[in-house]
Amino acid sequence: MTFTIEPVERPDGVPAADLVRGDPARRVDGVGHELRAIGVLWRRELLRLARNRAQLALMLINPMLFLLVLGTGLDTMLAGTAGSADYRAYLFPGVLLMAVQLPALSAGMSIVRDREAGFLRGMLVAPVGRGTILVGACLGGATAAVVQGGLLLALAGFAGLSYQPVVLVLLLAVLALVAFTMTVLSALAAVLVRRPETFQTMLSIGAMPLFFLSGALFTVGTLPGWLRTITLANPLSYAVDALRRTAALAMPPERAPAALELAGWTPPILVELAAMLLVSVFALAVAVRRFARTG
Amino acid sequence: MTGPFAVRTRGLRRTYGGRAAVCDLDLTVPAGETFGFLGPNGAGKSTTIAMLCTLLRPTAGTAEVAGADVVRAPWLVRRRIGVVFQEPTVDRELTAEENLRLHAELYGMLRRDARVRSRQLLALFGLDRPRVPVGAFSGGMRRRLELARSLMHHPGVLFLDEPTVGLDPQSRAVVWDHLYGLRREQPITLFLTTHQLEEAEHCDRIVVLDHGRVVAQGTPQQLKAEVGADVVHLRTADDAGVAAALTESGLTAGHGPDGVRVVTADGAGLVPRLCAGLTTPVHSVTVTRPSLDDVFLHHTGRTIRDAGSAELSPAQGR
Structure with missing residues (x-):
């Protein structure tokens, strides 16, 4: 059996279509291609966020409730007993964490959902690296989370912070790293846990304890030993601490809350940030490895 | 190839x-x-x-x-x-x-x-x-x-x-x-x-x-074509006579209450020749070809719909 291939003339000098390989259309190759793929997946997450403004607003309710109601309530109660009345200022970094936590963790949910809906299969059959797909999704999720955190940052004045542009930018930067770390962890969980029901349960059961045990609500130093040990083992504690110490830059020094202590040692903020970066790189590497496994 | x-x-x-x-x-x-x-x-x-x-x-x-x-x-x-x-x-x-x-x-x-x-x-x-x-x-x-x-x-x-x-x-x-x-x-x-x-x-x-x-x-x-032949179904004024004439001309034909049945390899190709060769008036002609379902049945012993539903039944337990 033989085949004659009609050469297809094209005006722009691109070679004719090939019967086996298809049309060798002009393409971007190599790293540029992977970066563009990351870009488009990132944009997809943001488009979804922009089209889902109702959800955006709903996700802000809980952190606002904590700051405005719990914060104010405990503030007045503590003011009645002891002298220091800055509970809202103390709580604020924790509330920021809360604001990024929900959208960051739902990035994993979006991977699980994409798998269920089949969208992931469409991406897996495209000529892009497995890592690219995960990195794009994580960056998109983290950006969405930072947008949420940024909106809450507008309430800084309510928590007694002065609006210093440098501090706000620093806070956003730290928030971005925190959000990225949490997104990567949720993506790792999404790659390991494939059933949406299981993942949903994990999220709803895990989110609260992680938040309570992060030093977001109370000073770690004065906690009883067992509670302090658990809190210090929670990676989120260092995220909260890093945020709190960054926020303290916008407060008079005498009002700044105490930093976290690890067996009498106060880890420098850069060490905390580096640790978070390390955790996210490691988690991302594991997630990509698992994700790349075909069948 | x-x-x-x-x-x-x-x-x-x-x-x-x-x-x-x-x-x-x-x-x-x-x-x-x-x-x-x-x-x-x-x-x-x-x-x-x-x-x-x-x-x-x-x-x-x-x-x-x-x-x-x-x-x-x-x-x-x-x-x-x-x-x-x-x-x-x-x-x-x-x-x-x-x-x-x-x-x-x-x-x-x-x-x-x-x-x-x-x-x-x-x-x-x-x-x-x-x-x-x-x-x-x-x-x-x-x-x-x-x-x-x-x-x-x-x-x-x-x-x-x-x-x-x-x-x-x-x-x-x-x-x-x-x-x-x-x-x-x-x-x-x-x-x-x-x-x-x-x-x-x-x-x-x-x-x-x-x-x-x-x-x-x-x-x-x-x-x-591998699994079977076409069937040409004729309705004529005189089914018995037509069936006899066709058998005489070397075709596999028979007749019943529903008309004349001719079994042949290429049914569509036979129809013009049949009509031209017959002197008896023909009321209707239908050609039935073997379907792919017959193909599937022939090779697997099941029809494709049976096979599909058996696959879906949990009682099958394989």
Whole structure:
């Protein structure tokens, strides 16, 4: 059996279509291609966020409730007993964490959902690296989370912070790293846990304890030993601490809350940030490895 | 078989926990052919497609698709093939054009080319609906969008896993009109799986798959000719006389209360000769051809619908 291939003339000098390989259309190759793929997946997450403004607003309710109601309530109660009345200022970094936590963790949910809906299969059959797909999704999720955190940052004045542009930018930067770390962890969980029901349960059961045990609500130093040990083992504690110490830059020094202590040692903020970066790189590497496994 | 081929597998096999889903598959699909993979649910069609599309690693054997090896050069294969999966893979929250443009970015197309191509395809497939998210599309429109998307990057081989499953007959016909149009206008190999006999009729060549093995292959006509002959059914003024006359002229004919039955290899070709040769008035003629269901029955001992439902029944427990 033989085949004659009609050469297809094209005006722009691109070679004719090939019967086996298809049309060798002009393409971007190599790293540029992977970066563009990351870009488009990132944009997809943001488009979804922009089209889902109702959800955006709903996700802000809980952190606002904590700051405005719990914060104010405990503030007045503590003011009645002891002298220091800055509970809202103390709580604020924790509330920021809360604001990024929900959208960051739902990035994993979006991977699980994409798998269920089949969208992931469409991406897996495209000529892009497995890592690219995960990195794009994580960056998109983290950006969405930072947008949420940024909106809450507008309430800084309510928590007694002065609006210093440098501090706000620093806070956003730290928030971005925190959000990225949490997104990567949720993506790792999404790659390991494939059933949406299981993942949903994990999220709803895990989110609260992680938040309570992060030093977001109370000073770690004065906690009883067992509670302090658990809190210090929670990676989120260092995220909260890093945020709190960054926020303290916008407060008079005498009002700044105490930093976290690890067996009498106060880890420098850069060490905390580096640790978070390390955790996210490691988690991302594991997630990509698992994700790349075909069948 | 010489000439360029789009797909070639040798001893391709995939096992799940000791059970072979696909067993020693040897396929050669010449470039430009519309090739159908016919079999009931669970016959191994989707597993084979997943291996050919580099989504699943073969347990053994080799497969070359669009001029590249699926295990050694999966990125080349991915670049050169288009895939329409059984389940939808478009993003329901994005518009049709956004979906196509996202796809183009994943395939590294230049933005200018992507813009032109997506406009062409949206117009061609009747999907020009700006600002409407795909979630609001009908099932038929979404399927057409899947098809348009898989063609964005000018693939040489297009895989279609049950391309019209779940569609109403009208939308199904529209999808097939597009596939025919596609074949006319550009050189492309279509590799499709189906458990619908009507759909297999559209193919140049089909392979019948059952329990992960090839049980028959050929053109639909060849396969049908292998399993049986056509039956020409006549209603005439004098059935007994006609039957006797035809038997005398060397044909296999008989008659009953429902008319004259003539069994022959080529029914359609016989009709003009029959009518010209008969002096008795003929009231009606029908030609019944063997169906692909007869083909399937012949090779597996079951009809394809039985096989499909047996596969779905949990009591089967395999």
